[in-house]
Amino acid sequence: MTLRRRLGVAAVLLLAAAAGMALRAWLLPGPVLEAVTDGAVIGDFSLPDLDGQPRKLSEFAGKTVVLNFWASWCGPCLEEMPAFIDLQNRYHDRGVQFLGVAVDEAAAARELATRLKLNYPSLVGDLDAMDIARRLGNTAGVLPYTVLVGTDGTLRARIEGKADAADLERWLKAAVSSRQVRD
Amino acid sequence: MRRSLILLIACLLSPGVNADLADLLGGTSAVLRPEQAFAPQLVTGADGRLAVQFRIAPGHYLYRDRLQVTDARGAPLRPQLPPGDVYDDPESGPVAVLRGDQTLHLDIPAHAGATIGLRYQGCAQGRLCYAPISLRLSLPE
Numbered sequence: 001m002t003l004r005r006r007l008g009v010a011a012v013l014l015l016a017a018a019a020g021m022a023l024r025a026w027l028l029p030g031p032v033l034e035a036v037t038d039g040a041v042i043g044d045f046s047l048p049d050l051d052g053q054p055r056k057l058s059e060f061a062g063k064t065v066v067l068n069f070w071a072s073w074c075g076p077c078l079e080e081m082p083a084f085i086d087l088q089n090r091y092h093d094r095g096v097q098f099l100g101v102a103v104d105e106a107a108a109a110r111e112l113a114t115r116l117k118l119n120y121p122s123l124v125g126d127l128d129a130m131d132i133a134r135r136l137g138n139t140a141g142v143l144p145y146t147v148l149v150g151t152d153g154t155l156r157a158r159i160e161g162k163a164d165a166a167d168l169e170r171w172l173k174a175a176v177s178s179r180q181v182r183d
Numbered sequence: 184m185r186r187s188l189i190l191l192i193a194c195l196l197s198p199g200v201n202a203d204l205a206d207l208l209g210g211t212s213a214v215l216r217p218e219q220a221f222a223p224q225l226v227t228g229a230d231g232r233l234a235v236q237f238r239i240a241p242g243h244y245l246y247r248d249r250l251q252v253t254d255a256r257g258a259p260l261r262p263q264l265p266p267g268d269v270y271d272d273p274e275s276g277p278v279a280v281l282r283g284d285q286t287l288h289l290d291i292p293a294h295a296g297a298t299i300g301l302r303y304q305g306c307a308q309g310r311l312c313y314a315p316i317s318l319r320l321s322l323p324e
Binding site for chain 1: 214215216217246249272275304306307309310311312313314316
């Protein structure tokens with residue numbers, strides 16, 4: 001095979017790989033942030049935090065809450081957490097509170113939270129935590145699962161699977177600006 | 184030119200170039216319910232013993248080492264597991280996973296009404312995982 005032909009084959013292979021990746025992105029778009037227009041007020045619940053102290057959702061009443069169900073064995077859950085940490089840093093002063101709920105054993109969840117330097121609280125539960133997620137619309141039992149809770153405590157949006165950080169930030173910006181208008 | 188085009192199409196469809204592209208071509212962007220994603224079924228194997236067949240949807244995988252099988256009373260069983268593939272999880276490192284159609288063989292004679300307990304965990308690659316799923320499977324009476 002001549003050098004020219006080899007280069008041609010290499011170019012075709014590169015093009016095929018690139019086209020394959022583009023096709024993959026097209027076939028499997030990221031999970032969509034789905035707005036919930038008639039969301040009810042989320043019922044309060046209590047679970048232990050990573051130090052074993054009981055915590056309630058109602059502690060965060062009046063804030064825009066991003067409630068994220070995750071597990072230490074769930075790769076897509078861990079992949080989205082750095083973006084959550086960044087958003088918590090940038091929106092904390094504007095009344096946004098991220099809150100994790102680990103569907104996991106406490107020791108495994110604690111180790112992950114420490115390793116990732118989680119800057120927001122996480123609760124932990126096993127079947128109890130999954131029951132709460134199901135009550136919040138996670139009928140397929142997937143992780144990660146994220147719901148967005150308005151300052152009035154109503155369910156405003158949900159995300160099945162790994163969140164798109166740009167989508168989430170757009171939603172947070174809108175929530176924060178509507179809160180400022182009301183204030 | 185024609186040869187290049189044929190090569191390009193072959194590469195696009197070749198799992199060797201893009202590991203799961205062929206899978207994805209038959210896949211869907213919708214979130215499947217766990218029973219659709221993994222579809223386990225208890226059957227009688229060719230050797231007259233119980234076997235569990237999984238039909239794992241394209242783009243999905245089961246964690247091989249998190250599969251647990253028990254008898255009807257909850258006592259653990261040791262199924263013969265397929266070797267599976269090694270998936271290099273970006274967060275957890277290399278793990279053994281099962282994809283496509285897979286069969287677990289059990290060293291238990293099949294009989295009408297035979298029942299087992301099954302617990303498994305799996306994911307849709309890069310998108311989401313399913314909380315641990317526990318269920319009981321039976322052969323027809």
